[in-house]
Amino acid sequence: MRMETTTLSSVRRPISSAHGLPNEHYTSPAVFEEEREALLMAGWSGLAVAADVPTPGDTVPLTFLGIPLLLIRDKSGTVRVFHNICRHRGMILVDAPRKIEGAIRCPYHSWCYSTEGRLVSTPHVGGPGQNTADGIDKSFLGLIEVRSHVWMGVVWINLSGDAQPFEEANADLLARWIEFDKPLYHGGEDSHFQLSVNCNWKLAVENYCESYHLPWVHPDLNTYSRLEDHYHIEAPNRYSGQGTRVYRQLSGDDNRTFPDFEGLSDKWDTAAEYITAYPNVLLGVHRDHAFAIILVPQGPGQTTENVHLYYAQPDTDPALRMRNAAQWKQVFEEDIFVVEGMQRGRQTPAFDGGRFSPAMDGPTHLFHTWVAERMMAHRAAANAAE
Incomplete structure (x- = not known):
């Protein structure tokens, strides 16, 4: 039986002429099942x-x-x-x-x-x-x-059983964040929350990868971590995201801050990075805390986001932890109307996948390219086996 077909050649073009993934990759149960095998079961999710x-x-x-x-x-x-x-x-x-x-x-x-x-x-x-x-x-x-x-506190799995070993498949990312290869302490119940979002899981990835939307979707965050303070992180076929050069630590009423991770280089005094490890884990690192968001696809148009925050020491200030969790929850909730709006937009046949800003959408385009190439290889293998 021939696999579901969508046209993906235009997705793989250079960013200046590429189109995004077709609507079916966000709405079709048949394509969702394809992606389940090709993207989520075949690699390390x-x-x-x-x-x-x-x-x-x-x-x-x-x-x-x-x-x-x-x-x-x-x-x-x-x-x-x-x-x-x-x-x-x-x-x-x-x-x-x-x-x-x-x-x-x-x-x-x-x-x-x-x-x-x-x-x-x-x-x-x-x-x-x-x-x-x-x-x-x-x-x-x-x-x-x-x-x-287990890495960065996350339990990663390979359901197909035939992916490269985790350390090989993610060698570049492990090397990039080698300074955070140390004990991470989960903040506990006050450092875990869940969001249920009416969108395809890939839209959550796409939105997380880029900083282009900050001035309009996250105006409070943009007051001190401005669009122009961000940079792209691009590793084709592996991960993509963004970083900021002006991370500002959260402090309590007594100016207390979270303890820093030990042994960090000077870069992390003011920098923070936010990366999607393909396919479904959104990671953030800072001098004093880290987080992981695990996207659990529930169907073509429904995703559960499990958010966990980690610290450098096991006994951090509970009140400050709660403020930090509340601050991040506000940021992530601000994105919901965007990803749900894009999901609703995928219902119109007039949408052709959209276009990318060559200057601003590089990390998102890389993710689309990764999806397209994985899907095309999966379909070729399935058709060859007929």
Whole structure:
């Protein structure tokens, strides 16, 4: 069966003559399913944060791209991701966050798994009182693990299983932010919030990548971090975003600020950077805090944004943390009407994908090009397999 077809050649042109992605890439369920495989399952996507499972035995069931997954910190402290199904009859193993004190027990027939995923018990599988059976080899029937990696506090997963190792696939970004390769401390409940947005997940990426909209969408932010203070960050096929040369630390009523990350170069005294690690993780770094926004696509026109803030020390001022979270929430909420407005605009067949400002839209154009090239390669491989 031939894959859904959209014309993408104009997206891959130089920025001065390129068009953006066609409407179907924001509205079509069929194209959404294509992108699910080609963009989100084939590479390293953000799933959650390691702080969701802070201590050994902590377990959180998640649904990502319709797939039931299980985030767990095993008894040795390693964060793992499994498909949340029993190997017997495919029953969901965990349906709510909880602490695993012993084994992960299937509620259907009581098959049990260790927190490392090993099948450890199959009661009555050979008949009443017989806990073994021919053909049931526990060593081959452990939980199905998803490749995962933790960086910048984010749990990244590769669902297809065949991407380059995370450190190779993201080598440039890891090198760019090597100074932040140190412990990050999640701020806790007051440093996590969720936004539900009526737009395709790619529009959230596109908006985050550029600073062009700052004067009109973020007027308060633009008073001290002006459009002309920003610069582009462009790494074709890997990531893109923007930086500012005039980051201003938040301070409390007593002029207290968050402690800085240790060992930073002078650049970070006033700079901050905001990068999308393709496909779905929006990251920000500053001298005194960092954040991660994990975009969870819920369908062609619906996205959940999970926002988490991190600090250089574990015990920062709670009042200042709350002010910081409130400030960022205001900024991110200011973007909602824009991305939702663009989503509504994609309903008209008169829109041809739009054009890009060669001076201002470079990071967004790079993302469109990455999507187009991945999609074209995916379609070529699917058609060759017919």
